[in-house]
Amino acid sequence: MANLPEKTIERLSIYRKVLNNTIVQSRKYIFSHELAKLVHLKPEQIRKDLMLISHTSVGKKGYDVEKLSQNISNIIDPKQSQKIALVGLGNLGRAILSYFNGKRSQMSITAAFDIDPDKVNKVYASVRCYHIDQLKEIIRKEEINIAIITVPADNAEKVAEELVLAGIRGILNFTPTPINVEPYAYLVEYDMIASIEKLAYFSEKYKNN
Numbered sequence: 001m002a003n004l005p006e007k008t009i010e011r012l013s014i015y016r017k018v019l020n021n022t023i024v025q026s027r028k029y030i031f032s033h034e035l036a037k038l039v040h041l042k043p044e045q046i047r048k049d050l051m052l053i054s055h056t057s058v059g060k061k062g063y064d065v066e067k068l069s070q071n072i073s074n075i076i077d078p079k080q081s082q083k084i085a086l087v088g089l090g091n092l093g094r095a096i097l098s099y100f101n102g103k104r105s106q107m108s109i110t111a112a113f114d115i116d117p118d119k120v121n122k123v124y125a126s127v128r129c130y131h132i133d134q135l136k137e138i139i140r141k142e143e144i145n146i147a148i149i150t151v152p153a154d155n156a157e158k159v160a161e162e163l164v165l166a167g168i169r170g171i172l173n174f175t176p177t178p179i180n181v182e183p184y185a186y187l188v189e190y191d192m193i194a195s196i197e198k199l200a201y202f203s204e205k206y207k208n209n
Helices: 006-019 032-039 043-052 065-076 091-100 132-142 153-166 192-207
Strands: 082-087 107-114 127-131 146-149 170-173 186-189
Touching: 006 032, 006 043, 006 065, 032 043, 082 091, 082 132, 082 153, 091 107, 107 132, 127 132, 132 153, 146 153, 153 170
Parallel strands: 082 107, 082 146, 107 127, 146 170, 170 186
Antiparallel strands: none
């Protein structure tokens, strides 16, 4: 399981989200073609991913909804609680802070960092904001392993370097600036503008069909 492809891990998370939907939860079983329709994929892709985690259907009934959701959780959820740092408490940072906490029992944002004196030493959504100068101290003290970056684009690279030096091993970059990290840290980059540009491109194609 440790060698599962990155895209498979992403899709497993999406499958679980759908399986935990109230409508799906009202059912005992679900077929691959039904799940595929809900996540906009081909049934063959669903079956391939589930084979990789050694999950099989129940005869001609399909997949047991509860067992499949639990199996996915056992694989993709951290085995120990993971603490997360949020760097940058602008509008996006505060929105992420308010939305994320409470969504996953094994993961929580436990510290935030900013340079704005009006934000430092204040509490947002039950999370204290520290000055960026305290980043290394707090990360090591709290044993934080993951960080989310929502700082201005020009500061993203420097912040990422400081995070890795402080002991962070997983970074989610929400800035539009691509960054590089040492090979012993895992990086995920989310570019909102690129996603919207992709959406605009394909919406034009659908409009003309």
